[in-house]
Amino acid sequence: MALKMSKGELMEFLDAEFPQVTGEFAIEELGEMRIRTRLNVGERHLRPGGTVSGPSIFALADVSVYLAVLAMIGPQGLAVTTNCSIDFMRKPVAATDLIAECRLLKLGRVLAVGEVLIFSDGGEAPVARASLTYSIPPVRT
Amino acid sequence: MALKMSKGELMEFLDAEFPQVTGEFAIEELGEMRIRTRLNVGERHLRPGGTVSGPSIFALADVSVYLAVLAMIGPQGLAVTTNCSIDFMRKPVAATDLIAECRLLKLGRVLAVGEVLIFSDGGEAPVARASLTYSIPPVRT
Amino acid sequence: MALKMSKGELMEFLDAEFPQVTGEFAIEELGEMRIRTRLNVGERHLRPGGTVSGPSIFALADVSVYLAVLAMIGPQGLAVTTNCSIDFMRKPVAATDLIAECRLLKLGRVLAVGEVLIFSDGGEAPVARASLTYSIPPVRT
Amino acid sequence: MALKMSKGELMEFLDAEFPQVTGEFAIEELGEMRIRTRLNVGERHLRPGGTVSGPSIFALADVSVYLAVLAMIGPQGLAVTTNCSIDFMRKPVAATDLIAECRLLKLGRVLAVGEVLIFSDGGEAPVARASLTYSIPPVRT
Numbered sequence A, B, C, D: 001m002a003l004k005m006s007k008g009e010l011m012e013f014l015d016a017e018f019p020q021v022t023g024e025f026a027i028e029e030l031g032e033m034r035i036r037t038r039l040n041v042g043e044r045h046l047r048p049g050g051t052v053s054g055p056s057i058f059a060l061a062d063v064s065v066y067l068a069v070l071a072m073i074g075p076q077g078l079a080v081t082t083n084c085s086i087d088f089m090r091k092p093v094a095a096t097d098l099i100a101e102c103r104l105l106k107l108g109r110v111l112a113v114g115e116v117l118i119f120s121d122g123g124e125a126p127v128a129r130a131s132l133t134y135s136i137p138p139v140r141t
Helices: A007-017 A054-073 B007-017 B054-073 C007-017 C054-073 D007-017 D054-073
Strands: A025-031 A034-039 A080-088 A098-107 A111-120 A128-135 B025-031 B034-039 B080-088 B098-107 B111-120 B128-135 C025-031 C034-039 C080-088 C098-107 C111-120 C128-135 D025-031 D034-039 D080-088 D098-107 D111-120 D128-135
Touching: A007 A025, A007 A054, A025 A054, A034 A054, A054 A080, A054 A098, A054 A111, A054 A128, A054 B054, A054 B080, A080 B054, A080 C080, A080 D128, A128 D080, A128 D128, B007 B025, B007 B054, B025 B054, B034 B054, B054 B080, B054 B098, B054 B111, B054 B128, B080 C128, B080 D080, B128 C080, B128 C128, C007 C025, C007 C054, C025 C054, C034 C054, C054 C080, C054 C098, C054 C111, C054 C128, C054 D054, C054 D080, C080 D054, D007 D025, D007 D054, D025 D054, D034 D054, D054 D080, D054 D098, D054 D111, D054 D128
Parallel strands: none
Antiparallel strands: A025 A034, A034 A098, A080 A128, A080 B080, A098 A111, A111 A128, B025 B034, B034 B098, B080 B128, B098 B111, B111 B128, C025 C034, C034 C098, C080 C128, C080 D080, C098 C111, C111 C128, D025 D034, D034 D098, D080 D128, D098 D111, D111 D128
């Protein structure tokens, strides 16, 4: 299964479809069924003490699986998250970017499942882990 | 188990501790082990087409359980989310507030578990459901 | 949406399709998008001290949503569990049946979502809560 | 962090504490924060068509994290599962053992988090993934 979209194409698609998050996320590395993404942590992601908020961690996990799925199926469609399970395990390092290591475990006809480990940039112990299911709409032909 | 905080005290605490979210959430109703909260949907919560974003839905579920726990244990502590499982079931109504109906199923010495149903304001079918676990820090004496 | 199967038809279907679990489960009450089921607790469900095992609690949650879905769509198909999130909140009462209160929150064309609260028979505080997603196969025509 | 229990000690402990599952599980490999376990699939784990049942897959994930935790903390305690999220992704191969690859992502003072990938023996695509939280009781001193 070859990639149907490049890093640049994914970022263009994201910026066009979700202008609200422009500049928040970056793709560090892209492979078959895999992606590494970055949350460019800014003021709006922080809680007192400089820690990154839970919703921001969720957003990073969610966008990572979304981009990994799109890279494999192309920009055709309206993949939507149907389920997310997330464990918050450690406090993120204050005011530091987050890195998500995402892997697709399944890419079926109607459902995709991805898992994500999230780290503070440079850290070794994961801040959070998440697994997400995306529903993939039927291809229009 | 009586409530240890009123609606007003909870909102004051939230505004003081999490100034970043001031104005986003409101408490509609508060009871023992129960709360109903509102997400005042604004531009920053929206995706194209006016739909409320996944991270905003997550944030509402998270804050609802947090406030329900605080109402029962008081403002002593640093309760943190350790786990969230969320199902996104329907598209929220465009540009409409979200209402969360939250119930605590367990309030233990170290862990609390809450469940949340989320609706578009006025809607009957839930947009999402979530269950969250909070870790409750030991009481300092 | 009327029920497509009665209690008796569901139990017959279950016995025919899953002979391994014959006698383990009973339907206490059946309604639209709702079911109450019983786990007839026996030796094989127990752990030392008489507590009901985690896998038995999981099995009860799983079968409850399965039966609730079948009651609504009929015995046509091969609905399969795709996701389960379960919180174990209290120790079940020793050697006591478990009761599951199950509600379908969504019954879509391809996915159904159900939530379940599980009690020791006669108990008021839930032993566990679970949410499950079932994938519904396309209707053969 | 060195291992506090060997493979043999873990199996002895499991047999003594959970005689109901004697013979069902085997430890293939044990390391720091890691374990590989096997479900010796027998009649009682099967569904029609020879597929391994959901509760059996759950049981394997659960016991894997349990053993991984015990190996690190020793047989002192009453670790209990508080949460499990599981995705069923593919049908297991008929009448074939299951292999669980388990890793502890967190081993805290009160909570441990493990993730598990489950394969049909010899298969390359995971049948299921699970993440579990265990509550670790305070050490008695």
